Amino acid sequence: MTLLKALNLPFVTPALIRGKQGGTCSLLKGRKSYTTHYTLSGSHGAVNCTIGIVCRYHQGNRGRRGIQHLLYLFHRVRLALSTLHQDYHYRFGIETSDRKNNSRIRTTTKNSVVRLLFVALAFVLVN
Secondary structure: OHHHHHOOOOEEEEEOOOOOOOHHHHHOOOOOOEEEEEEEEEOOEEEEEEEEEEEEEOOOHHHOOOEEEEEEEEEOOOOOHHHHHHHHHHHHHHHHHHHHHHOOOOOOOOOHHHHHHHHHHHHHHHO
16 A cells, blocks of 8 residues: 555555454444544554545345444545445456456366366466
8 A cells, every 4th residue: 555655546445344442443433434544554664544434234134234334445536435335346346257257167067076176276276
């Protein structure tokens, strides 16, 4: 992120919720989405970032209820917080499906063990 900010390139990346009372967990307050500034510290130094906290309701999806907090770090991105999650979710789906389709082995075998072996081999080769 330090390099991206130095080059002044726009980016959106998810942030992990860490800590029980400190860290990014301390940012999860309220029921509305908001932005704030946060200092990430790591092995390569500290970086000041804008962080967006997106609040969504589970609405019974996967047996869950209540508020879901999602954290996104961004720089030079002009998106509303309501569309930030949808935009990132859409982009991540494109990258994942593209990676999966590039590594797929074409086979007609009905043996599930052989197909699983081919998938594992493809992921090892791609990564």
